[in-house]
Amino acid sequence: MPTIWLFAIVLVTGLAGFALARGRAVASAGGDTRVMHSRPLYHGLNGLLTAMLPALGLLVAWLILQPVLLDRAVVGAIPPEVLEDGAARSLVMADVRRVADGLDAAIAAGVATPEGLAALTAEDDVRGLLGQAGVALGSDVSPYVLEAARDMRATAATLRVVMWVAVLAVLAIGLGVALKRSHADYRARNFVERGVLVLLVAAASIAVLTTVGIVASMLFETVNFFSQYPASSFFFSTNWDPSFSGRGGGSELGIVPLLWGTLYISFIALLVAVPVGLLAAIYLSEFASKRMRSVAKPVIEVLAGIPTIVYGLFALITVGPLLRDAIASPLGLGNSASSVMTAGLVMGIMLIPFVSSLSDDIINAVPQAMRDGSFGLGATHAETIRQVILPAALPGIVGAVLLAASRAIGETMIVVLGAGAAAKLSLNPFEAMTTVTVKIVSQLTGDTDFASPETLVAFALGLTLFVITLGLNVLALYIVRTYREQYE
Structure with a gap:
């Protein structure tokens, strides 16, 4: 049964x-x-x-x-x-x-x-x-x-x-x-309350145990990968050329070009999303009327609900050809519609609501007394925003930027359709490149041998992304604690 x-x-x-x-x-x-x-x-x-x-x-x-x-x-x-x-x-x-x-x-x-x-x-x-x-x-x-x-x-x-x-x-x-x-x-009530407490603790432990399980699964497979492929070649080689002709197969599995593409595209995306999103949040929280805010904020948040595959199609059909014909080809920088700039711009548009909505809520949470005190000392509205509100809201803004950075690092579909799949090192933003997440998908797609280095490398790539994200969290926590002390 x-x-x-x-x-x-x-x-x-x-x-x-x-x-x-x-x-x-x-x-x-x-x-x-x-x-x-x-x-x-x-x-x-x-x-x-x-x-x-x-x-x-x-x-x-x-x-x-x-x-x-x-x-x-x-x-x-x-x-x-x-x-x-x-x-x-x-x-x-x-x-x-x-x-x-x-x-x-x-x-x-x-x-x-x-x-x-x-x-x-x-x-x-x-x-x-x-x-x-x-x-x-x-x-x-x-x-x-x-x-x-x-x-x-x-x-x-x-x-x-x-x-x-x-x-x-x-x-x-x-x-x-x-x-x-x-x-x-x-004493049934005592027993039930203890039982409910155990259930609450178990529910609270799910997130921790899930994280431990994810890290452990990646770590075990990563150790298996490094037992078959040298770590020095993985971390320092500038060539990415996997071969599925056999186990080991003469593959070159250097992560450097993948990391470069990931960070390059994420940097361009944040260069678009953070200024636009933060300025939009300042306008909505400090200058916009209630009527304008009630219209503009939902419209901006609609961007967060659009599937990433739609953004990828937008990058492939509209943004890529536009950048190629208007900038790259006339300047001799490239003839491909798939490029770092294409994926970075579209990804930045996707990240705008993450930065603007969170920053708007955080700025609105700054006590009105701080604004009134600044105005009472003779500061203008712009000076109050720059010297009082933004520093007070900095911890939350850093968290919003961190969320946007994590989303950018983990994005796949926009990169596949907008940036291509070429693993290379180049400073030209109008050349096709790829990211770690795209290669994780490609290495685990199809009839794969989960004992070969060409497949196990996906776990090493995933663990590397986890370490990078953890580093971003530690850096953000340091920044938050450093600046928060000025306003305690």
């Missing part, structure tokens, strides 16, 4: 525990809720949490660990020489999972029976059989792959039964415990 049914059973049992525990507690008080330690609602929530949370936690943990258990269960059918090679092992395990899913799909589609699959051999047309079920394989199935796939299906069926039994047993025990302690004197 589908796992979603088990989720539904746990949920329904939890709701039943709520009703039963509440009714049992009220009955033990003779219907007089005034003599109960906790309100009936808390007794109901006690039944809900005690019955549902342990079973739900076991189910989630089981679903997370099940793939690991399946992989360990089928390695006995794979030759040792294959398991010793990390790259070959990952490819074979991927084939085993694909064939196992295909066998399940074949049974579900009615093109095969369990008895027929048990008698199936590698010499039979396994690929044709799975093709009838809508599962495509790139090559013929090896005998040990077919055997491992059958073992995986059998193990998965056994683990599924064990999971159902274990979860239902824990669910029943939890419901029994909840009903046993549902009486008038039980």
Whole structure:
């Protein structure tokens, strides 16, 4: 049966525990809720949490660990020489999972029976059989792959039964415990409040754990990459020329041209977005009438809702040809519509609402008393803005610029359509270049071998971007603390 049914059973049992525990507690008080330690609602929530949370936690943990258990269960059918090679092992395990899913799909589609699959051999047309079920394989199935796939299906069926039994047993025990302690004197409110506190802590920990998981996943794969490719060549080489002719393949995977393109395009984007966005924020918060502000601010914020692919098409069709015909070609700087300037200008337009909206809110948050004090000392409106309001709002403005910089560094579609895919070092803003994010996508697109340096380099690129973003955060924090001390 589908796992979603088990989720539904746990949920329904939890709701039943709520009703039963509440009714049992009220009955033990003779219907007089005034003599109960906790309100009936808390007794109901006690039944809900005690019955549902342990079973739900076991189910989630089981679903997370099940793939690991399946992989360990089928390695006995794979030759040792294959398991010793990390790259070959990952490819074979991927084939085993694909064939196992295909066998399940074949049974579900009615093109095969369990008895027929048990008698199936590698010499039979396994690929044709799975093709009838809508599962495509790139090559013929090896005998040990077919055997491992059958073992995986059998193990998965056994683990599924064990999971159902274990979860239902824990669910029943939890419901029994909840009903046993549902009486008038039980301190249900204390238990529920502690349970809710645990849930709040768990929710607050999700962001931290997610960040740790992301960094750990990138870090492990990056270490694997540097075990196959020298770090000195990655960080200091000025050539980016990956080859997928084989593992190692004579590839040159230097990050320098990718970093240069990323920083160059981001710099041009911020050169457009920060002045325009900040001046727009100053006008909206200090000079615009209420009527003008009510119209202009939503119009500016519309830019933030436009999909980046639309900006990319705008760069490809309009901005690129315009810059090429009006500036680059007449000055002899280039003949390509895809360039750093194209992507930077369009990306800067996209970032304007990030800077203007956040800066506008931050400037409006500056206490009016600071403005009044400046005016009382004889300062003009312009002097008040320059010497009082902007310094006071500087921490928030730095945060807005940081958000815009992070968005610029991580942008992909505008760069793909506006700047091209050429990894090169050049100061000419009218030449085509590319960024780290574009190459991450290109290295992970298609039929990739996740044990080859040409694919693992994507994780090293991602970790490098993470470190750069972290550096920007540290720098922004230093600036904020340095200038904030003047206004405490």
